[in-house]
């Protein structure tokens with residue numbers, strides 16, 4: 001496997017202090033593949049993308065095998081912030097319009113909305129209790145000059161999603177339960193909700209197995225080749241022959257599995273801090289009582305939400321390396337930012353902190369479609385940190401592309417993944433990008 005980060009990124013250390021495993025009673029251990037197996041479809045990666053594809057295909061009567069290097073949800077899907085929201089592309093609407101035209105851009109935005117509805121429907125249909133909360137999501141301006149941007153976004157939401165957003169001026173923030181010296185205004189979009197990401201992904205894994213899919217844990221794909229008209233997937237304990245291959249490895253991808261991926265995705269780290277449960281008095285002292293999922297207007301944004309058990313989840317982008325020193329430094333930075341935004345909680349312990357990899361595309365648009373040059377092979381990735389909804393739906397779209405039944409994939413998601421100019425050295429872009437974003441984010 002040719003991967004981009006330090007070995008620590010692909011091991012257990014970044015999630016040693018994750019909060020999510022403490023919220024589930026028992027995590028089913030899926031045994032590794034042993035020996036030879038044949039299937040119609042082999043899915044590599046058991047996160048939202050792979051499991052959604054596997055679920056739709058198994059329910060369509062296909063013989064599906066899922067190979068997961070660790071266990072279902074081990075990647076970003078079992079460790080994210082749980083914001084099930086609009087998003088997926090990082091390219092602005094203006095860039096989508098000039099590249100794809102008005103109709104395809106509208107289709108793309110409708111797909112973002114459909115993705116949120118898709119997850120809500122899955123939770124309902126499979127009875128997955130995922131501790132949901134929040135009525136849409138709230139964007140907070142960390143500088144007075146960002147308020148104009150909130151108003152522009154409200155117009156964009158009206159135009160592309162036909163929803164009315166609410167803009168809240170600074171004096172009214174406290175009465176809405178958003179009191180913080182950091183913020184100057186808010187915009188609430190009434191689409192999306194928050195969930196427990198691990199409960200959702202484990203529920204998906206159960207649904208895949210119930211639909212007849214075979215799921216192997218501890219089974220990394222280590223080599224990919226052809227055997228006649230079949231893909232031959234080699235793992236440490238056995239091999240799978242399958243007519244159709246789906247690669248659903250996103251931020252944990254390898255540049256050689258398949259080779260087409262080389263240089264086409266850029267893994268970046270995101271990080272999450274979680275407090276102990278706050279008391280009602282502590283919530284009142286800070287003036288933060290809202291259960292809305294929130295993020296701020298920074299390029300290197302913070303995302304946070306008061307969860308149903310009164311713990312605050314506080315996430316932030318950044319960290320250029322995954323090493324013990326970088327992990328400790330990011331944890332300290334997260335804590336400092338948390339204390340600045342919520343000064344009345346400076347005494348509150350934050351026993352949980354973890355990190356993981358998501359993926360960016362060169363053109364800032366996700367990809368969902370065939371792997372060029374590899375017959376009957378498909379992939380979906382690069383959701384720019386918004387993969388709870390979009391990754392789930394991308395998996396569903398892949399299944400629809402394979403069976404010819406189900407929702408259409410809008411043109412922007414089929415446009416391809418351009419190689420980063422620096423190829424295997426593309427991580428060198430991060431210090432430049434973070435410095436530039438840091439300058440933009442200055443008050």
Ligand SMILES: Cc1cc2nc3c(=O)[nH]c(=O)nc-3n(C[C@H](O)[C@H](O)[C@H](O)COP(=O)(O)OP(=O)(O)OC[C@H]3O[C@@H](n4cnc5c(N)ncnc54)[C@H](O)[C@@H]3O)c2cc1C
Nearest residue numbers: 045047048049069075076077080081083221356386387388
């Ligand atoms: C800390 C953090 C916070 C985030 N917060 C949010 C959020 O609040 N909202 C949101 O929308 N998005 C968020 N994201 C992004 C979101 O989690 C991802 O976009 C989404 O989970 C991607 O799902 P996936 O199935 O494509 O990939 P993943 O969930 O990363 O799964 C890929 C899987 O592939 C497996 N794999 C890799 N290589 C192999 C191989 N060779 N053989 C077998 N298996 C392999 C990995 O073990 C992994 O389990 C966050 C991400 C992180 C890291």
